[in-house]
Amino acid sequence: MVETKTGTKTAGTKTTPVPALLLDVCVPLAGYYGLRAAGAGQWWALALSGTAPLLHTVWTLVRTRRIDSIGLFVLVTMALSAVMPLLTGSPRLLLARESWSTAAFGLWIVGSLLGRRPFLLDVTLKFLRGAAARRWEESWANDPRFRRRLRLVTVLWGGAFLLDAAARVVMAYTLPVDVVPVAGAVLLVVLLIVVRQGSVRVLRHRGTR
Secondary structure: OOOOOOOOOOOOEOOOOHHHHHHHHHHHHHHHHHHHHOOOOHHHHHHHHOOHHHHHHHHHHHHHOOOOHHHHHHHHHHHHHHHHHHOOOOHHHHHHHHHHHHHHHHHHHHHHHHOOOOHHHHHHHOOEOHHHHHHHHHHHHHOHHHHHHHHHHHHHHHHHHHHHHHHHHHHHHHOOHHHHHHHHHHHHHHHHHHHHHHHHHHHOEOOEO
16 A cells, blocks of 8 residues: 655655645745735735745756746746736735636646646656556556546646635635735645545545555
8 A cells, every 4th residue: 555645755655745835835925924014015015925936946946957847837827927016016916816827727737638648647646656656657557447536636636726716816806905815825725635635535546545
C-alpha cells in the first residue's frame, strides 16, 4: 500500500506541494494585513502583497531550472495578475483579479480531459516515484475503472477552482475590502480539504491511495 500524507515524505512518494501552497496563501495574507497595520492604503497593500506568489514561482523555476506546461501556465497567469494593479485604481477590482486566474486554472484542468491524459494524472506523477508511479501508469494504461475514476477526480478539482473563482467575485464586491483576503484564503483551504478527501474516496482502488 502506498499512502501519501499531507506535508510529509513517505515510501514511494516525493514531498507534497502543500507547504508551497501554504506559502502562496499565507505570505500574501500576512503581507496585506501587515501593510494595512503599518498604515498603507487598501490598493497599495493588495498590489504589493499580490506579488509574493509570483516571486516565489520565479524563484522556484530559477532554482529547479525546469519548466513544463503547467509551470508556464501558472507563471503567465501570475504575471498578468501582478500587472493588473498598473491598470486599475480600484481595490475591489484587485480583489476580483484572483478569480480569473483561478477560473482559467479550473478550465485548464477540466479541458485536459479532452487530451490524451488528464491533468491530475500528470500532476500526481510529479509527486510519486518508484513503484507508486509505475502502479499509477499501469493502472491508467490497463484499468478502465481507474481511468474513469481519475477523470471524475479531475472534474472535481477543476470544479473546485471554478467555484472558488465565482465565490471570489461575489466576495470582492459584497464584503468589506479588508475582510475579503482572509475570507478568500479560508474558502480556498476549505475547498482543497473537501476535494482532497473526496479524491481519496474516489481513487481508493486495489489498496492504493
